[in-house]
Amino acid sequence: MWAAGLEFDMHAKPVGHTSGCGQCLNACTYCKTKHARGNLASYPIDELVDRAKQSFQEGVCEIWLTSEDTGAYGRDIGTDLPTLLWKLVEVIPEGAMLRLGMTNPPYILEHLEEMAKVLNHPRVYAFLHIPVQSASDAVLMAMKREYCVADFRRVVDFLKEKVPGITIATDIICGFPGETDQDFQETVKLVEEYKFPSLFINQFYPRPGTPAAKMEQVPAQVKKQRTKDLSRVFHSYSPYDHKIGERQQVLVTEESFDSKFYVAHNRFYEQVLVPKNPTFMGKMVEVDIYESGKHFMKGQPVADAKVYTPSISKPLAKGEVSGLTAWRKVAWHPHSPRCLLSGSDTEHRTEVACQFQEGSWHVAYDFRAL
Template sequence: MKVFIESYGCTFNKADAQIMAGVLEDNDIQLTNSIEDADVIIVNSCYVKLPTENKIVYRIQKLQKEFPNKKIIVGGCMVEIDPEKLEKIGPDCSWIGPHQLNKTADVVEKAYCGEVTRECGFSKESKVNVNKVTDDSFIHIVQICEGCTGACTFCCTRFARGALNSYPIDDIVEDVRKAIDNGAAEIQLTAQDTAAYGLDTGENLADLIKEVSNLDGDFRIRVGMMHPKNVLRNVDEIIEAIKHPKVYNFIHLPVQTGSDKVLKEMRRGHNLDQYREIVEKFKKEIPDITIATDIIVGYPTETDEDFELTCNLLEEIRPSLIHLSKYQHRKGAISSDLKEIPHTVMKQRSKHLSKIKDSITKKENDELLGTIQHALVVEKGSKGGFIAKSDSYIPIIVDNVKLGDFIRVKITETTSTYLKGVLVD
């Protein structure tokens, strides 16, 4: 029996797929990189946005049509968020919920024998210090906690991931130590909200970062998305931890809107003055910080005035990375009861924000032209060359290097999304 796994969505979900692969390996079940050779196909689904939902549904249906003799198992968030749709499109599919990864081998073996099995529901099973199988030995993903403390009206992911479940610092440190010993050069600390880490156990993100960064070895740490309301709890301590030279000068701090009114209606739990306070502190203490943020365009209660405030906020804060998403109803989300704004209006707003985004990021990158950056080579480029990440986590395209190398590179070309450079001694 051979199993093929394909995974969609966030870094956290990617790590879930690696755990599933590890469970199969531990049970002497063969993995394959060829879908044609596989007897069983696992689709590790993402369900955060409507286009992704449509992509997953289409993929499952396509696999059923193209490979009628192969067994298909669906994992990931769709299992918990929308089992009704999953049952409708794949009545013969087995399921593995994101909290039931340790049962992957059992589900696969039963599916192979023709038995439909559905393992779902919540658990406190740890996702650190477990076997993970990956094709990328230079990047190690560590899920520091699962679930969140939020109540965002637009989100359905929280229904799949559940209440906050933080893993012990000692276990995480041991997980990272093993990865570094095995050649990992970039450690990605990931969660639905890394800033929520330890709220349920009495530990905290700042202490975790310090413990990991003090390990021996030459590596870099990327800290994943942080909810502003939880950063506020100990912003000064988090800043001090991120100052460590082994930590990328990078934070992902979603604001979602520039309107306090809409923030309140979204139940985000913070206001814009608090967000500005966090950004100002990071920029003052870490001048080279790269700030990434998320914006939802066209939330149902967003007026023209609210949208203008969002434009103004981006021009004021000038984040180095801006992720734009058009609002769409999600299964079970509170805001799905509201009337969507006209899609033509949403499209116009999104187009306007995209121009602001490109202008900001291009100018930020242009300022780095001719500079020499210290960077870590993390992956091969899709169009040739390699992608290195600067100390501020900005991607740099460079040739004649090896994965895992720490390099010095002179920036010779800039775009709104990445840099290009050449090696220097």
């Protein structure tokens, strides 16, 4: 869902974010999102494709398709996620990449074959975030997750078979109301079996106003201990050690938190740290993997390797607003309910940004909206 006036820092991080739809179709007993955002609302495919085109023309080399549940896209407008993805793939320039956001198991199950084909496309990261939350069917039922553990396994097993090397990220909640020791051990076994390289572990917290807040709670110390135990299991394995010595092509998109490296990602959206060479930013670079950690690898650029940039145009300057192509200066009337622009008011413009400076408002808008 592209919001008018959304600002991208293209200079420091050439990544664009778009949401295909707002909200999800679930009614999980622990979640407040649906209370705040309402029902599913998908944007038309042509609008999302046009926005992707514009982003690439502004120097973006990686776009993220996000939502509360990306897999539910289109169910309210008579289409589906694979149809959108194939349209997006058509406009992704060589060397640029698309990353898919989170999707719950129920809505990906019916599209497994097509999703596997899309995730095998060279311009789509072989990565998918599929929350399981618990490996106990009893707990999933109490959460109203609308799937069982077998459904999750079917999705993951199918994708791992059809998309070799795919990265599956998942979420787990520890200490949900009613979770027994046996329930928790089933979750531990699932993590030990799949060894998820990316795992988000959350200790349950009852959000006021949710059904789960009214359920009988697991003691705080038990929740805390289970969270520690699962974290210990997660840190017991090293997902990237076997990749040392590999030669990989990576897309460089940002600076590391410690400012010592640039952050890149390979085909499987695995994090690879590379030297801070300014010519690498926003480009595809070939590297040799020489070190690995729990959450990253380090790569040395191959000597004389081709550095490829997919950008159609020079990236926007830092702080420049995406999608806005012209500026006009107008007087500010503090008692007026709206600001007139060339005889047309802001209520009829889809992309407008205002900045107060030197006693007047600077209004930015896209001439294509006229």
